Amino acid sequence: MKGKLFLAALAALLLTLPCNAVSWTGTEWNGDSSGAVGERSCDIVSIGREPARTDSIPYGDFQSAVRAAQDYDKSQSPYYLLLSQTQWQFSYYDCPADFDAGADVEFYREDFDDSDWDEIFVPSVWQTQGYDHPIYTNTTQKFARNFGNEDIGYPRDLPKAPTVYNPIGLYRHRFRIPADWAGRRVYLDFEGVDSAFYLWVNGVQVGYGEDSFTTDEFDITDYVRMGEENTIAVKVYRWCDGSWLEDQDFFDLSGIFRDVYCYAAPQTRVRDYSIVTDFDGAFVNSTLRVEAAVKNYTADSQPWEIALHLLDSEGKEVPLDQELTVTAGTAAAGEEQVISFAVPVSQPRKWSAEDPYLYTLVLEEHSGSGTVYESAQVGFRKITYKTTSSGWFEGSTDDADLIRINGQPICFRGVDRHETHPEYGYAIPKEVMEEDIRIMLENNINAVCTSHYPNSPYWYYLCDKYGIYVVDEANMECHSNMIYENERITDYLSASIIDREYNMVRRDKNHPSVVMWSLGNECKNPEILRTILVQSYPDPEGIMRVLHAETADRPWHYEQAKLMTETGIDVYSGMYYRPEVLVEYGKSDAALPMIECEYEHAMGNSEGNFDEYWDAYDTYRNLQGGFIWDFVDQSIYLTAEDGTRYFGYGGDYGENVHDDNFCANGLLLPDRTVQPEMAEVRYHYQQIKFQDVDAAHGRVQLKNFCLFTDIAEKYELHWSIQRDNAILREGMLDAAQLDIPCVDSLTNQPGVGEVQIPVTLTESDLRPGSEYFLNLSLCLKEGEKGLPAGYRVAREQFTIVPEVNQMAEEAAQPPVTISQEGNILRAETETLRVEFDETLGRITSLQGWDGTQWRDLLVSGEGPQGDFFRASTDNDRAFGAGQNIYIGMWQEKGNYRVQSVETGRQADGTVTVTVRGSYPALNNLALNTVYTIFGGGYVGAEAEIVPNYNDDLAFLPVAGMTMQVPQGYEQLTWLGNGPEETYIDRYRGTTVGKWQTTVTDNFFPYVQTSETGNHVGVRYVALTDETGFGLMAAATETMEFSALHYTAEELNRGVHPYELNAEANVILRLNAIQLGVGGDDGWTRLVTHEQYRPHAPVYRYGFILGAVTSDNDATALARSWQTSIAAK
Secondary structure, three states: OHHHHHHHHHHHHHHHOOOOOOOOOOOHHHOOOOOOOOOOHHHOOEEOEOOOOOOOOOEOOHHHHHHHHHHOOHHHOOOEEEOOOEEEEEEEEOOHHHHHOOOOOOOOOOOOOOOOOEEEEEOOOHHHOOOOOOEEEOOOOOOOOOOOOOOOOOHHHOOOOOOOOOOEEEEEEEEEEOHHHOOOEEEEEEOOEEOEEEEEEOOEEEEEEOOOOOOEEEEOHHHOOEOOEEEEEEEEEOOOHHHHHEOOOEEEOOEEOOOEEEEEEOOEEEEEEEEEEEEOOOOOOEEEEEEEEEEEOOOOOEEEEEEEEEEOOOOOEOOOOHHHHEEEEEEOOOOEEEEEEEEEEOOOOEEOOOOEOOEEEEEEEEEOOEEEEEEEEEOEOOEEOOOOOOOOOOOOOOOOOOOEEOOEEOOEEEEEOOOOOOOOOOOOOHHHHHHHHHHHHHOOOOEEEOOOOOOOHHHHHHHHHHOOEEEEEOOOEOHHHHOOOOHHHHHHHHHHHHHHHHHHHHHHOOOOOEEEEEOOOOOOOOHHHHHOOOOOEEOOOOOEEOHHHHOOOOOEEOHHHOOOHHHOOOOEEEEOOOHHHHHHHHHHOOOOOEEEEEEOOOOOOOOOOHHHHHHHHHHOOOEEEEEEOOOEOOOOEEEOOOOOEEEOOOOOOOOOOOOOOOOOOOOEOOOOOEOOOHHHHHHHOOOEEEEEEEHHHOEEEEEEOOOOOOHHHHEEEEEEEEEOOEEEEEEEOOHHHHOOOOOOOOOOOOEEEEEEOOOOOOHHHOOOOOOEEEEEEEEEOOOEOOEOOOOEEEEEEEEEOOOOOOOOOOOOOOOOEEEEEOOEEEEEOOOEEEEEEOOOOEEEEEEEEOOOOEEEOOOOOOOOEEEOOOOOOHHHHHHHOOOHHHHHOOOOOOOOEEEEEEEEEOOOOOEEEEEEEEEHHHOOEEEEEEEEEEOOOEEEEEEEEEOOOOOOOOOOOEEEEEEEEOOOOOEEEEEEEEOOOOEOOEOOOOEEEEEEEEOOOOOOOOOOOOOOOOEEEEEEEEEEOOOOOEEEEEEEEEEEEEEEOOOHHHHOOOOOHHHOOOOOOEEEEEEEEEOOOOOOOOOOOOOOOHHHOOOOOOEEEEEEEEEEOOOOOHHHHHHHHHHHHHHO
16 A cells, blocks of 8 residues: 555656756755655656657758668767767766765866866766776675675665765766757757766756666756857766666666767657557558657747658658648647557568568658658567456457467567676677677577666667567666565655656667567566556656556566466566476466576576477477577676786675676677587577488478578578588579478467488498488578578588498508516507506506607606596586585595506407506596507507496586697597587587687686586597697597696686686596586576486496597598497
């Protein structure tokens, strides 16, 4: 009830305040909850601010308006003046008390002398400009117990803002309004200011705002001088009462971080307009619905006229019924009239992520001030959905239980994205946004959630243009209070919550890419959020409205509502549900569609078992995809003492309370370097998928998950036959075979078709021990959406088993010379020398002949020995209480206790050394190895690992052997899955091939160091110098390997990459298996699924060591070794 009383009082207050009343106490930021409801400072979220509106300004002529919409270029308007993208005067204070005692108290005065102030670039956050401290927390209030704020940050303190440490940034800027703007209204827009700010123009109070991530617009007509210099002054508080709603999992930063500009408009103008594209039941013909709010700002009645024009993407005007596109009227003094258009449009080309076709709508506006033009891009699309409680049923058919675009069920192949950059913080330049879009398109990402606040207006323009579905999320998260009571949120922050919801909707309503709204993130379920969609509340202007009724053309989601449909949510929005939960919901055939707003926590080396999610999404009708948390790691650059620039994380900036590197959850490093796990995302997000019917005979099934795309028209299917790493033949499939239907609108199942590929293997193609693969690539015929012609959007690789593959007869082996000196056994061939220490039970020296001299292939004394430990990943660490505890149990393996060594010469001339032993420190884990030295110049190792598991040694992190290769063997080549690093639960996004890199580059610099550089499905690996000479290790079947300049123990320190101590030698690890990386989340104790936690009773595998030279075909050499081992 308290919430209802508050809202009634607030509505009455808002209705009694004239919109141009500008006065303040200067304490609105501080969240005082005393006084009458509706008059408390915590109830005041803005002063003097104009009602939120669509991102649009007037233009002087028709063509300029068209160009401006198509290019997002407001500078086309003579009525636009950009005030940012330049230096402003700046002064900084640590707290309000310092400001009050300082010399800048009257900084807002026109005659104030700011000549000794610093300069700061606007837009920016001041923490990247040398002031203050970035603060990173996930669930704790950013200001709680940091930098002197010892006693604030708990629910009892809400809604007070901190005062001991609450930095203030003062800005001043001078600008000149064009003289020919005289007689027009002048507006000043701040697209983003964090968090609360007060505005003065020419020394006069103008306004206040505190929704950091939407536009604050002020009418400054009465405060500026046309044709003369004017001064704006801005006082920005880092935190205010509204900051309790900004406890997102991100870096807390401050300042004027988006563009600032002025624009001029007629005295009678279209104050705002909305665009909705409706369709008939067949989604063929549309009705263009435009609603325009015309307002007369003068003291007299004013005539007006509005005409609509619609242009296609080439700039040609679309014929429309003129009687329906022109309307006129008269507005009384101060009156706002709402005008509606409903214009039939015959068979428009529809907008979707697959075909983001855009028209341009121009509003030609005539009034007493003359004629201006406003414009917007229009995508003809209709979102249909169904709710079980609110009654807003926007579907036109019986299948409207799913969220659909133009009749087809959407599947979100999505990511959550913070606006973050290590150089710029929140102030993301356009070119970085464009790079983000390019990376998404290159990796089959079709959707983004603006987590957890509305993004830059330019971002939505890009999503409209390039076809990215947007879930637009309000600037709201009070995570720290989610685990406590929620009553205070409704009592003291309802006005702020309502303000933020409407600010988002009204700014972004005309973007076709926005297909769903989000109430916010992780605020639990206070009364205001349980009811805001379905009950009347005063909007920011005090008018009673029902939010969902105002936005019925799109569904709403809120993760915390779960299945509480009485709240008005239209989708079951889960978070971090494991695949089996999705399967269970899918099998239930529940009517409410399910979308995971966050899943597959991409922290560090992650994204394991991603295939399990997409097996579910591809199978069940009511599962409509999800959004990976998240797209890009968050960080602010720091510089080490030696000048190294590195990615900082929580605790690096002097904070007392922080969440360490939990900010590094992205598929990209902060600088947009793509991380290895993106390969897995790209593969599973592809909309065309392949299934082996009989690949050996060229029969392959294609599944078309596209909603609208004619794949035969748009793509080419290229195929190739591969032997090991060599392409034997290749071609392109006849387009007629790609005539495969799209997703079925009723069943939400893919279209299916079978293609026939001319797979032939002749006798001359066959090689002893070789493997054969069928490679498929679906490529663009023509470039689109920034992707070039020929770009591969889908791929697959199938293994082909030849009907005949005759093994070659084993060639006779040259003799092996052996000698014994104490406990040292020496064996020598023409090209290989081996020393074996029977006491240690391992090879201690391995040398190869390079044609002129003997050279070490292994570091003396560092031959193969048992390897059972790996560096923990971020998923393993799980806040220090995860499976890293179990991994750590294997780190101190102790000495290998040799039980027996047997040496013998075999009838074929080979020499075998059989070693049996165990590791007492690891509960007597047994390691038994048979080494076979071949006269051909190589040595085989067949290892048997027998763990003795217990409660501490519950599973094996690694089952394998490690050795050191001398420095200089830097070139790394392997035949196996690649080129990205892979693990047993994350390799499907790669293919088998021959891959090359360096040992240095095989290390991936995750923001906090962890396991890295592993590769699965390996047939051989070679480490060579610049001459091509070096060590090759071939698997008897397949194996895993890593080759790095770091030990597992060093990587396990979990530090910044620059802090690692590199080894000059190469740490080569040859493994039977390694623990998977997991991916469901970053806090479950055992995040790696059981089937990827090695716990078999015994592991057997083998490898072969020998020298390789530039004269060798490494693949042929490896196959010959493998053939010898197989024959033996």
